[in-house]
Amino acid sequence: MNQSINPNKILLQLKQYFLENQEKEIMYWSIMTLIFTLMHQDGTFLFILSISGLIFAARQFKAFGHTPSGIHYLMIPATQTEKIITAVLLNTVYYFTMSVVAYGIGNLLGSTLFNNMMSSQSEIYWSLFTGERHQIWSVLISFVSTQAIYMLGSLIFTKHPVRKTILTIIAVTVSLYIIEYFVFQLVFGNETKLTNLLPFFSEKFADADDSFFKVLTPIMESVLAVVLWIVSYFRLAEKEV
Amino acid sequence: MTKLITIKDLNFQYAKNAPLLSNFSLDLEAGHIYGLLGKNGEGKSTLLKLISGLVFAQGGSIDVMGFKPQLRHPNMLQDIYFLPEDLYQTSLSIEKYEQAYAPYYPHFNANQFNQLLTEFEIDSKKASLSKLSHGQKKKVMIAFGLATNTKLLLLDEPTNGLDIPSKAQFRRMVASAMNRERCLIISTHQVRYLDGLIDNITIMDHHKISFNETVEDIKKKLTFKLGNRTDTDESIIYTEETIQGFCQVKENLTGEETKVDIELLFNALMTNKIRIQALFSKHDN
Numbered sequence: 001m002n003q004s005i006n007p008n009k010i011l012l013q014l015k016q017y018f019l020e021n022q023e024k025e026i027m028y029w030s031i032m033t034l035i036f037t038l039m040h041q042d043g044t045f046l047f048i049l050s051i052s053g054l055i056f057a058a059r060q061f062k063a064f065g066h067t068p069s070g071i072h073y074l075m076i077p078a079t080q081t082e083k084i085i086t087a088v089l090l091n092t093v094y095y096f097t098m099s100v101v102a103y104g105i106g107n108l109l110g111s112t113l114f115n116n117m118m119s120s121q122s123e124i125y126w127s128l129f130t131g132e133r134h135q136i137w138s139v140l141i142s143f144v145s146t147q148a149i150y151m152l153g154s155l156i157f158t159k160h161p162v163r164k165t166i167l168t169i170i171a172v173t174v175s176l177y178i179i180e181y182f183v184f185q186l187v188f189g190n191e192t193k194l195t196n197l198l199p200f201f202s203e204k205f206a207d208a209d210d211s212f213f214k215v216l217t218p219i220m221e222s223v224l225a226v227v228l229w230i231v232s233y234f235r236l237a238e239k240e241v
Numbered sequence: 242m243t244k245l246i247t248i249k250d251l252n253f254q255y256a257k258n259a260p261l262l263s264n265f266s267l268d269l270e271a272g273h274i275y276g277l278l279g280k281n282g283e284g285k286s287t288l289l290k291l292i293s294g295l296v297f298a299q300g301g302s303i304d305v306m307g308f309k310p311q312l313r314h315p316n317m318l319q320d321i322y323f324l325p326e327d328l329y330q331t332s333l334s335i336e337k338y339e340q341a342y343a344p345y346y347p348h349f350n351a352n353q354f355n356q357l358l359t360e361f362e363i364d365s366k367k368a369s370l371s372k373l374s375h376g377q378k379k380k381v382m383i384a385f386g387l388a389t390n391t392k393l394l395l396l397d398e399p400t401n402g403l404d405i406p407s408k409a410q411f412r413r414m415v416a417s418a419m420n421r422e423r424c425l426i427i428s429t430h431q432v433r434y435l436d437g438l439i440d441n442i443t444i445m446d447h448h449k450i451s452f453n454e455t456v457e458d459i460k461k462k463l464t465f466k467l468g469n470r471t472d473t474d475e476s477i478i479y480t481e482e483t484i485q486g487f488c489q490v491k492e493n494l495t496g497e498e499t500k501v502d503i504e505l506l507f508n509a510l511m512t513n514k515i516r517i518q519a520l521f522s523k524h525d526n
Binding site: 020068069076079240 | 290294295297315316318319321323325327328329330331332340342344345
């Protein structure tokens with residue numbers, strides 16, 4: 001099996017994407033900039049990024065929802081690896097960069113307009129780049145792992161991938177919650193409180209050193225993203241239309 | 242001639258206990274235009290998908306230009322152009338479509354593409370594909386497929402949606418794009434439009450190849466003529482009443498060459514398969 005990586009094939013696929021979606025992309029990022037302009041200083045970047053990003057990633061392989069489009073996609077002379085790398089570049093690097101640019105422009109425009117209209121001298125608040133909770137690096141890692149989940153979802157569910165991926169995540173989370181509850185009941189007995197149990201974040205874990213989780217979480221998220229990309233690769237390789 | 246496709250004892254099914262192709266074998270060579278015929282649901286489109294690696298066989302083997310199609314090797318894909326019956330929807334203009342997809346095909350010929358578009362009376366490459374009629378879009382895709390100069394061209398119902406003049410243009414264009422290195426497989430129900438184009442007739446029946454012969458051999462072994470209702474000649478294999486009279490498929494005992502009527506041959510095979518197969522296997526031996 002030839003799964004070599006030819007950068008030209010990746011560039012060709014990117015060119016093909018932008019040629020096909022040029023107008024949609026311009027329109028989309030204009031709307032996103034407008035939203036960030038209106039919602040500046042609200043710290044809503046994470047919320048907007050998560051919702052819009054999941055829709056983008058979950059529609060990455062929408063071609064498989066329509067047989068002729070699926071045929072067209074699979075017949076593109078590029079390796080599975082090149083196709084997955086292109087998808088990852090689009091739904092993580094490109095999407096995140098564009099979101100940050102839209103946020104930057106929107107925040108700047110919104111704050112300037114607000115100051116002019118109210119004749120105030122408020123400072124521009126860059127919630128993404130400042131503050132402990134909104135460190136851009138940790139946001140990026142979380143975003144990459146989330147996008148990897150939705151990209152896999154779009155490969156598994158050919159019809160209504162957004163809805164089905166979200167429902168699957170809810171189902172998996174609830175299942176983990178229930179399993180964890182019973183495991184804790186067995187180990188710690190009846191003193192386990194149902195409300196205190198969330199998958200992987202129970203009171204027993206919460207007692208642990210906070211810095212440990214600060215280091216562990218991005219590592220876990222990065223590993224998760226890589227694992228999901230590999231799973232996506234195999235899913236794409238076995239895809240039939 | 243170079244063998245491009247070798248299919249051996251292939252088994253394929255979409256649903257359990259409903260085999261679509263079983264112990265299916267077929268060899269296809271370069272330099273031929275194959276007409277793949279069969280009733281609905283025989284597996285013609287599936288066969289094209291199996292050759293392209295779009296679906297995977299459950300048993301047997303397929304070799305396409307030295308590749309296993311299910312691996313979708315890019316070197317194989319750049320030498321196959323598959324035009325499905327329903328087309329891919331895109332809002333790109335013809336010009337941008339060419340910019341986006343032509344670079345994937347190393348033998349793509351832009352001049353040939355332009356010539357083919359002109360022949361199909363597609364005047365402007367600025368036109369958006371989403372705004373073209375189904376027939377026009379099909380013409381663009383056929384022209385693109387021919388201009389890719391891939392070794393293998395798979396066309397599923399290519400003349401569906403084409404108007405009558407375009408069907409004649411299609412025949413001309415396909416014939417002009419053929420060479421000794423290329424193999425075309427045309428799966429269709431509209432057999433009349435293949436007259437004079439295909440040089441090999443492959444008929445699928447009951448999920449198997451029941452007939453696979455060159456037009457040259459068919460001419461040597463069968464005649465297609467008008468006759469009378471009262472004809473009782475033993476060489477008559479099949480008779481069909483038409484407006485012109487009684488069309489007959491007969492064993493060619495005189496060596497006379499007649500034009501192959503593909504539709505008549507198909508109907509003859511459906512009603513008298515054993516005799517036709519025996520006739521061809523007898524002569525082969």
